[in-house]
Structure formats: structure tokens, C-alpha cells
Amino acid sequence: MALTHKQKRRYSLLILLVGLPLYIIISVTLVSLLERPNIWIELGIYLGLGLLWALPFKAVFKGVGQADPDAPEE
DSSP, rough: OOHHHHHHHHHHHHIIIIIIHHHHHHHHHHHHHHOOOHHHHHHHHHHHHHHTTTGGGHHHHTTTTTOTTTTOOO
């Protein structure tokens, strides 16, 4: 099922406004349960988690900042 440009924009907005803050809260909570590891390990964990969240949504975010290709020409 291919998403239309309008659907991609709506889903990306939902992901960024709702999903990302929830992911950040969960990530920080899980890392804090490790009882503050070494700063370099903690930095690596946050960098890995920061990249990991975007991988499943790559198709949704692709082309969202561009003009709607299906819109009629003015």
C-alpha cells in the first residue's frame, strides 16, 4: 500500500509530535535503570537509540519536505 503525500505528512507529524517524545522518555528511563554507566557507554547508547528510532519510518519521512507531486499545476 503506497501512501499519498498527504498521508505521509500526517503520519510524519504524528510520529514527531507523539511518537518521538514517548520514545525519548522510554529510552531515558531504560538507560537510567542501568545506574549511570560510563559517560562514553551512555553516549554510545543514546547515539544508537537516536539512529534506531528513524529506521522503521524512513519510507514515511522520504519526500515529506517536497512539494506534493500529485497537486495540480497552478
